[in-house]
Amino acid sequence: MSQFDYIKDIAKFGLENDQEKLFTSLNELIEHSKKTKKINFAIQLQSLLKDAIRQQQISGLTKVGSIKHTIREDDREANEFIIEKITSDYRFGNLVCNDEVRSELKYFIQEHNKIELLRSFDLPVANKILLHGPTGCGKTLASYVISGELQKMMVVVNLGAIVSSKLGETSKNLAKTFKRAASEDCIIFIDEFDSLGKVRDYSQDHGEMKRVVNTILQLFDYLPQTSIIIAATNQQSMLDNALLRRFDLSIQFDLPNKMQIEALIALTLKNGKFEFDNKIIAKNIIKNCLGLSYYSIQKTLITAIKRSLFSRVDEKRIPIITKISTSVWKEQIVLEKKALGVIK
Ligand SMILES: Nc1ncnc2c1ncn2[C@@H]1O[C@H](COP(=O)(O)OP(=O)(O)OP(=O)(O)O)[C@@H](O)[C@H]1O
Ligand SMILES: [Mg+2]
Numbered sequence: 540m541s542q543f544d545y546i547k548d549i550a551k552f553g554l555e556n557d558q559e560k561l562f563t564s565l566n567e568l569i570e571h572s573k574k575t576k577k578i579n580f581a582i583q584l585q586s587l588l589k590d591a592i593r594q595q596q597i598s599g600l601t602k603v604g605s606i607k608h609t610i611r612e613d614d615r616e617a618n619e620f621i622i623e624k625i626t627s628d629y630r631f632g633n634l635v636c637n638d639e640v641r642s643e644l645k646y647f648i649q650e651h652n653k654i655e656l657l658r659s660f661d662l663p664v665a666n667k668i669l670l671h672g673p674t675g676c677g678k679t680l681a682s683y684v685i686s687g688e689l690q691k692m693m694v695v696v697n698l699g700a701i702v703s704s705k706l707g708e709t710s711k712n713l714a715k716t717f718k719r720a721a722s723e724d725c726i727i728f729i730d731e732f733d734s735l736g737k738v739r740d741y742s743q744d745h746g747e748m749k750r751v752v753n754t755i756l757q758l759f760d761y762l763p764q765t766s767i768i769i770a771a772t773n774q775q776s777m778l779d780n781a782l783l784r785r786f787d788l789s790i791q792f793d794l795p796n797k798m799q800i801e802a803l804i805a806l807t808l809k810n811g812k813f814e815f816d817n818k819i820i821a822k823n824i825i826k827n828c829l830g831l832s833y834y835s836i837q838k839t840l841i842t843a844i845k846r847s848l849f850s851r852v853d854e855k856r857i858p859i860i861t862k863i864s865t866s867v868w869k870e871q872i873v874l875e876k877k878a879l880g881v882i883k
Contacts, residue, residue, distance in 0.1 A: 672792030675834025
């Protein structure tokens with residue numbers, strides 16, 4: 540059967556309200572998509588199906604206080620703490636980093652690709668990873684790479700909403716969210732992990748922070764080995780030591796050096812449609828980029844590319860390769876540095 544045949548069946552059974560056959564066809568399409576290497580599509584369908592089944596099991600009239608009612612309430616609340624569920628096509632080629640970061644990430648990915656091997660030797664699988672370092676240096680991007688390389692769905696958790704000023708509430712929210720996210724074989728991504736530190740400001744009571752840390756440690760321990768937790772922070776010092784120790788891996792992301800800036804530029808210009816109007820000046824500008832993040836450098840370069848393109852719009856024929864104005868790029872870098880307070 541082709542993909543279209545499955546879609547026709549799904550439409551037919553959907554319109555006929557034949558749930559059983561609809562679910563069977565959907566499962567067949569999921570299997571077909573996996574075989575034809577449309578893994579991300581298969582993962583998304585699988586998640587939709589799971590959600591629908593779960594929803595059905597707990598829908599309908601429920602009695603307050605019954606188990607079904609409690610699950611439904613917990614689900615509703617947990618969903619509020621989940622920003623999005625995504626799949627990713629990012630690969631290692633999208634990330635510029637030093638050899639150490641690359642090798643650590645590669646080993647981490649290997650652990651999950653070779654999970655059966657590790658299990659057969661009773662070896663634990665590393666599944667909790669902390670990414671830290673300054674803003675705009677690829678922490679979120681690296682999480683997309685992990686998701687893309689492993690072809691696993693990523694559930695992005697809204698820690699800002701989970702952390703509550705109400706006593707005991709943060710722990711409860713965390714537990715609900717983890718339980719919900721871990722019910723699927725996925726990556727749980729907790730960005731701005733340092734916002735947990737707010738608990739300390741909210742409550743003078745030392746016990747509250749302890750409670751939160753304990754909850755997280757427990758949740759970490761109960762996490763199925765196929766699930767992965769990625770936490771990211773640009774303020775590692777805000778985090779409790781007891782918590783830091785529980786990560787299997789802690790990876791430091793840094794500002795780019797000259798070689799990495801060159802690699803980032805090559806990556807940004809990889810479609811071959813743009814090149815610098817003066818390579819020597821461009822080389823000099825790269826030196827000026829030191830101290831800026833990958834994000835800032837890429838942003839200024841893209842702005843220069845767009846402006847160089849606009850300046851050619853009036854020409855009758857836009858050439859196949861557009862020259863990037865190095866003077867515009869240089870100007871943008873100065874502006875970026877001023878905006879960040881790097882220079883006055
Ligand atoms: N190491 C990198 N390699 C390639 N591109 C990068 C890298 N770091 C950042 N970028 C570019 O900058 C964008 C923003 O980076 P990203 O969101 O990963 O930063 P971050 O470290 O998560 O920052 P924050 O701490 O503010 O969340 C990326 O989508 C990518 O376009
Ligand atoms: Mg980020």
